[in-house]
Amino acid sequence: MTRLKEDDVNEIATSMVDYDTELVRRTGSSLKGIAANAVGRELSALYNQQPQVAVIPMTCGQGIINGFVESVASIISYLGFNTVVTESRDAGGVAEAVQNGADILFMADDDRFVALNIKTGKVSDNGEATGKGYVAGLERMCKGLRDKKVLLIGAGPVGNGAALALARFGAVVSVYDINLPSSQRLTGELGKQGYAVTIETDLEEALSRHRILLDACPAGDIIKSKHIAEDTMIAAPGIPLGVQEDDVKLLSERLLHDPLQIGVATMLFDVL
Known part of the structure; x- marks a missing residue:
């Protein structure tokens, strides 16, 4: 995974509406429309589901990029899904997410950034x-x-x-x-x-x-x-x-x- 810097992500949470407006202007599609097109799914089918999503801070390797987990959570929340950032980190964060009923986990280290559906076992790699x-x-x-x-x-x-x-x-x-x-x-x-x-x-x-x-x-x-x-x-x-x-x-x-x-x-x- 490309190592982002704090400056790369620190404005994401406060600019999602403007970002999406600009995306529609450039492509004719919103962020959710582009993502649905990418996976070949209808939006109605995707939004029939209301999963709980947890973003887990990871400290291994070079550690946490300031603002990263909050930015990831803000994107998912903007798309309309219930999202939390776990208070615990690493393995403790995974345990906390599962114990609190999370269906989908997002987590990243120096090598991989993944989303995991713990009910289906489906994994999506950021790359x-x-x-x-x-x-x-x-x-x-x-x-x-x-x-x-x-x-x-x-x-x-x-x-x-x-x-x-x-x-x-x-x-x-x-x-x-x-x-x-x-x-x-x-x-x-x-x-x-x-x-x-x-x-x-x-x-x-x-x-x-x-x-x-x-x-x-x-x-x-x-x-x-x-x-x-x-x-x-x-x-x-x-x-x-x-x-x-x-x-x-x-x-x-x-x-x-x-x-x-x-x-x-x-x-x-x-x-x-």
């Missing part, structure tokens, strides 16, 4: 869910992805989730990763499922040929002004943002990027 969620948002922003060329940058957990989602939406997918074996593993896995993905080995050249980008890598400032045309669309779950700060304005409403919201919403709907 895969974030990839699926951003593709669902990109699909709405582009008014469909079928037969459109998409460059996926990054073949890690988020990129793997995104690649499968792109293929299922009918996109023509190319992937670039600085580590060629990662691209090869991704294309091999999708090939087993009947999807063809092209491997790119020159990022600069690949960027020059694509107008729809999904940036799932943790490198900053890799997408420059010369790569941004009037019809360029970018979904960027990667942190830091791969677009140079001075060039964000060139994209206007054609950039999808947030630190947690789409990933958390998709994780929740994934385990319902």
